[in-house]
Amino acid sequence: MPIETTPTTSFAISNAGILDLDDLAPLFIAYRQFYIDTSLRYANYSQDHEEARxxxxxxxxxxDSRLYLVRDAQNKAIGFTQVFESFSSMSLCxxxxxxxxxVLPELRGQKIGGALLAxxxxxxxxxxxxxxxMQTSPENVNAHRLYQKMxxxxxxxxxxxxRKLD
Known part of the structure; x- marks a missing residue:
């Protein structure tokens, strides 16, 4: 797992597995809470932490997805990303x-999100x-800037x- 360094943070990105669940779950819950708190469209989504875990x-x-986990130099989980495989009929790929x-809010702006995308x-x-x-909410302008920069x-x-199915 190569170590990446920004001016203020050293971190490593790895594929997450089931043994990473205890470190990954709090980040996933915080990610979901961010969207529930900032966008009315997600206001009725479940906030049950056990269900999210x-x-x-x-x-x-x-x-059935790929999860990538970012850990700092002390091995603390500080960010993640999740991708799902699909196909594009129009692009034939x-x-x-x-x-x-x-990425943990206190570490944003340190190029960790960009390193995850790369x-x-x-x-x-x-x-x-x-x-x-990808998609993101219209309110998440910081994410818009990062995606466009990348x-x-x-x-x-x-x-x-x-259409949500019961």
């Missing part, structure tokens, strides 16, 4: 949906993934529809 555990056991990206991109390219996609382009011509 169970969801994350299931992803790790079934390996494999794609990854970067569903979650989170790590995911390297991993995707290594196995022939042709496209990375070369992501905002698509304006599509509407996103959701």
């Amino acid at each position: 169970a969801f994350l555990s299931e992803r790790l056991v079934l390996k 494999r794609s990854w949906v970067l569903n979650d990206l989170f 790590h995911v991109e390297r991993e995707a390219k290594a196995i022939g993934v042709g496209m990375l996609t 070369g992501y382009v905002r698509e304006m011509g599509h509407l996103h529809f959701v």
Whole structure:
């Protein structure tokens, strides 16, 4: 696991596994809470921490997503990202949906999120993934800036529809 260094932080990014659940779950819960607190569209989403932990555990056991965990020099978990595999019919390629990206609030602005995105991109390219996609709330302008800085382009011509199934 290579160590990356910013002017104020040394950290390592690794693939997360079930043994990382205790370190990953609090970050995942904080990530979800951020969206529940900042966007009215998520106000009715479950805030049950055990349910969130169970969801994350299931992803790790079934390996139906890829989770990357960031640890600092003291081995403390400080951020994560999760991607789901998909395909693009229009681009005729494999794609990854970067569903979650989170860095502890006190460490934001130290290039950890950018390093996570670059790590995911390297991993995707290594196995022939042709496209990375993501979505974020309109209110999360810090994320917008990071994504655009990393070369992501905002698509304006599509509407996103959701139907929750019971």
